[in-house]
């Protein structure tokens with residue numbers, strides 16, 4: 001299967017890294033030199049094309065530009081794609097269909113972990129392309145087909161933005177370790193290892209049970225946990241999903 005990726009930014013790069021071993025890829029960009037600099041660092045046999053008058057007839061296009069670039073990009077494309085998979089946060093299927101001619105249109109919301117084939121990718125759109133869209137996005141991690149665009153927008157707030165939220169948690173814990181006297185490098189290594197170990201744990205066990213299993217009466221975890229509740233961390237996370245979702249509406 002041949003895939004046409006439009007864009008050469010952070011997500012396009014993550015997708016190229018994740019998809020290159022399973023699919024034939026071509027990149028379409030407004031700045032081909034920039035795009036070639038990106039692809040050459042990853043793999044030499046990816047063709048790069050200029051966006052101007054690019055013909056998308058029968059192609060499977062993955063759209064990886066910022067939402068505000070949609071109209072400009074669409075104005076430079078000719079023909080009718082077989083499918084457009086858009087990763088543009090908040091951009092609705094109706095707007096995509098109005099902008100780019102395609103037999104099928106699907107929205108996908110991957111995250112930056114795509115470069116390690118560990119993205120959490122949610123999808124919604126035309127059922128006729130559902131199986132192929134899932135097959136493509138499965139190359140970069142877990143996929144989930146949702147039942148509405150609203151659900152995808154909520155998932156965007158959780159899993160598209162999620163790496164940034166978890167990065168905040170990680171950095172704060174690193175700083176906390178340093179503040180109590182750990183060397184910076186040790187604190188970073190400890191938190192990184194913590195996240196690696198936590199991934200299989202959270203997949204196997206409900207969060208409340210993990211917390212209960214490590215919180216002994218009047219112990220260290222109970223003391224630390226109550227400081228998090230005092231700081232309103234739980235409520236701040238719930239509000240962060242609400243605010244991020246709002247931006248997609």
Ligand SMILES: NC(=O)c1ccc[n+]([C@@H]2O[C@H](COP(=O)([O-])OP(=O)(O)OC[C@H]3O[C@@H](n4cnc5c(N)ncnc54)[C@H](OP(=O)(O)O)[C@@H]3O)[C@@H](O)[C@H]2O)c1
Pocket residue numbers: 007008009010011012029030031034051064065066067069072073087088089090109110111112160161
């Ligand atoms: N970052 C994330 O974690 C994440 C997660 C899920 C979904 N998304 C979605 O992914 C999309 C891309 O995000 P990103 O983080 O990869 O952004 P980015 O790094 O800023 O990349 C944006 C890309 O769009 C290109 N571009 C901008 N204006 C253009 C135009 N008028 N015509 C053609 N190309 C144009 C840029 O080209 P130049 O570099 O030449 O300007 C660049 O290649 C966004 O829609 C975002 O909502 C992002």
